[in-house]
Amino acid sequence: MTAEKEEKGKYTTVSIPTPLAEKIKKRIEGTGFNSISSYVTYVLRELLANMEEEEEEVFSKEDEEKIKERLRALGYLD
Amino acid sequence: MPAPHGGKLVYRVDKSIDTSGIPEIKIDEDMAKDVENIAYGVLSPLQGFMCRNDFENVLEHMRLENDVPWTIPIVFDIEGDLKEGDEVILSAEGGTKALFHIEDIYDYDKKAYAEKVFRTTDAAHPGVKKVMEMKPKLAGGKITLIQEGDERFKKYYLKPHETRILFREKGWREVVAFQTRNVPHMGHEYVQKTALTFVDGIFINPIIGKKKKGDFRDEVILKSYEALIENYYLKERAVMAILRTMMRYAGPREAIFHAIMRKNFGCTHFIVGRDHAGVGNYYGPYDAHEIFNEFPDLGITPIFFRSFFYCKKCGGVVNEKICPHDKEYHVYYSGTAIRKMLINGEIPPENMMRKEVAEIIMSYENPFVD
Numbered sequence: 001m002t003a004e005k006e007e008k009g010k011y012t013t014v015s016i017p018t019p020l021a022e023k024i025k026k027r028i029e030g031t032g033f034n035s036i037s038s039y040v041t042y043v044l045r046e047l048l049a050n051m052e053e054e055e056e057e058v059f060s061k062e063d064e065e066k067i068k069e070r071l072r073a074l075g076y077l078d
Numbered sequence: 079m080p081a082p083h084g085g086k087l088v089y090r091v092d093k094s095i096d097t098s099g100i101p102e103i104k105i106d107e108d109m110a111k112d113v114e115n116i117a118y119g120v121l122s123p124l125q126g127f128m129c130r131n132d133f134e135n136v137l138e139h140m141r142l143e144n145d146v147p148w149t150i151p152i153v154f155d156i157e158g159d160l161k162e163g164d165e166v167i168l169s170a171e172g173g174t175k176a177l178f179h180i181e182d183i184y185d186y187d188k189k190a191y192a193e194k195v196f197r198t199t200d201a202a203h204p205g206v207k208k209v210m211e212m213k214p215k216l217a218g219g220k221i222t223l224i225q226e227g228d229e230r231f232k233k234y235y236l237k238p239h240e241t242r243i244l245f246r247e248k249g250w251r252e253v254v255a256f257q258t259r260n261v262p263h264m265g266h267e268y269v270q271k272t273a274l275t276f277v278d279g280i281f282i283n284p285i286i287g288k289k290k291k292g293d294f295r296d297e298v299i300l301k302s303y304e305a306l307i308e309n310y311y312l313k314e315r316a317v318m319a320i321l322r323t324m325m326r327y328a329g330p331r332e333a334i335f336h337a338i339m340r341k342n343f344g345c346t347h348f349i350v351g352r353d354h355a356g357v358g359n360y361y362g363p364y365d366a367h368e369i370f371n372e373f374p375d376l377g378i379t380p381i382f383f384r385s386f387f388y389c390k391k392c393g394g395v396v397n398e399k400i401c402p403h404d405k406e407y408h409v410y411y412s413g414t415a416i417r418k419m420l421i422n423g424e425i426p427p428e429n430m431m432r433k434e435v436a437e438i439i440m441s442y443e444n445p446f447v448d
Contacts, residue, residue: 049375
């Protein structure tokens, strides 16, 4: 990690087992990943995205009915 | 249906705000579009114009400060004596009004902005030109929409909370979005239908806004799509609504931005064609495909297409992955050639454009922007 990155507080250090790091190092040879960190970041982002929480309801049932009425009036719903 | 980008659909509208005594700043129509898109959640999770940390992160890392993917700065440029903590009314000629609470005022480097977002500082690039003309400082903070503007095409102006309900009511779990700035020819139709084959519905989402001289007028695009859908699509499988936004011509970065907006509308897939959001020769034809590899957490799946063309030997519309024949058999969909035919009063051949679409275009005395 460069001093510049540390200074900006954008990155932090995570420990992983050395054999795993070695495996990743081999795995990323010849790919677009230029470091173990960039690969681990990619994989973790992918993993977390798949665990995204369900959408929160923004509107009440009453508001939702009004929206459906508008959609029907515009011809989007039968 | 995917969760909105960043987890929560933004809705910042309050028509009861009393604006008396609050100073007003005039904004142009492009800025008014950003304001409405923020307020209606098209740009979720943004709740306002970007403060410094988000802006700098977007330039450097293509992510907001909280690591959510974001590629295009949504910023408000200012000059004069505004200060942090001020509240102003943003007011556009078209009627848009919003309350802007200024939380952060900061300097920025226009050259770095252009270089990062557009990959060039060439002033001939329309996006770069616009950045270079911006005022010297940026102001960030939340906005609340008080009044909607632009009355045109209201019928087609659906907001994300509406499309999400619409898709759910239609029983669509997987929805592919197709962006367009043009009238449909057969190549577009095949791209759309090929994608539609694998999902539940298609969301045809023309971009409405400033156009160049010689482009098809917005109403012509909408009417020609209506004719196409009416005659060649299953009503229960296709929806058309507009997106009011300006084109930034940021190529790959803008492709991600366009995908994010469609995710907020509730789409699971987004069609990315050749040279998406490109201009001139600033980007490689498939740069906008490759950039998606950098975002495993985007939350919307891109569908990449190369160009479709008509093959005389296959006797149908094909693409380079499925047609084994030589180029001499291929008829390419040239927007310029189709335009020329229409100007000359000729109906393009059926393998290029649907007759119903061509007739709609030709029913306008002048279908082009002056």
